[in-house]
Amino acid sequence: MSVDSNRKQSIARHHTATHILHSALRKVLGEHVAQAGSLVEPSRLRFDFSHYSSLTLEDIAKVEDEANEIVFRNLEVIKTLLPKNEALKSGALAFFGDKYGDIVRIVEIPGFSKEFCGGTHVNRTGDIGIIKIVDERAVASGVRRIEAVAGKSALSEFRKYYETMELVSSKLGTGVDGILTKIDLLIKKVKELEKSKTITRSISFKDISDGIENVGNYKFIFKSFENIDIGVLGGLVDEARENVDNVVVFLATDNGELVNFVFGTNVKDLNLQNIIKSLVSLGVKGGGRQDFVRGAISKGSDLTKIKDIIVSILS
DSSP, X not given: OOOOHHHHXXXXXXXXXXXXXXXXXXXXXXXXXXXXXXXXXXXXXXXXXEOSSOOOHHHHHHHHHHHXXXXXXXXXXXXXXXXXHHHHHTTOBOOTTOOOOSEEEEEEETTTEEEEOOSOOOSBGXXXXXXXXXXXXXXXXXXXXXXXXXXXXXXXXXXXXXXXXXXXXXXXXXXXXXXXXXXXXXXXHHHXXXXXXXXXXXXXXXXXXXXXXXXXXXXXXXXXXXXXOHHHHHHHHHHHHHHSTTEEEEXXXXXXXXXXXXXXXXXXXXXXXXXXHTTGGXXXXXXXXXXXXXXXXXXXXXXXXXXXXXXXHHO
């Protein structure tokens, strides 16, 4: 019967990594940590242990640092056969529920780990390559579970995350170092949009009709808002033109990056495009029809001055 040496070596890496992680967990979290179950496969390991709370990212980093320090030191992994009583006296960890014979096998990493174990292991800790914890969760009351990868499996895991980060950076149009900044900006924009939707639902014709002023022969409405959809303001202009005679309406909304406006009237001989031309020096630009103009105002422009010029033209 042939033995798949690559598979055996992968199992050995993950098995020794399990011992190392056990000791690292005890060192970081405390000696109350005890094995509550484990699974070793060629591509990963699973280790259940007693602990009262979830591990923080800082805890996981400390455990990984402790474990990989032992890997990088390339310590010998010593396997010896001893009488069970002698093995217990030597301080080797045995696991409750496991049955042992009179002679037991001890797997030791000097100064770090010493356990009863009959499984396959690497000869030196450096043979593991590297250990990476990929998951941590609860499996029962007072029992946590970590999953980890070692060796070639760890390399595959790192490559997967690297490729994902490269893909994300490409989609966001920024370098890897700029991903978090870009995401923060997108989250901010989403929150602004959500805020905009909330505000939009509260805007009605009454909110603008309350501000009607008599200017010359016209009913004039000039209002500015924040984070209102420009389409909603356009609808309010139409509503004003339908319900108020000789009305001129100028509505603006500051949406963070731009100040947009809609300008409308139902007065046939009034040309709003000509009025817009008189406002260009104040950063107002727009286009449309004689009775309806839509455009933008430069950030920082004085809306009071814009209103004053419109009033002077209408007077």
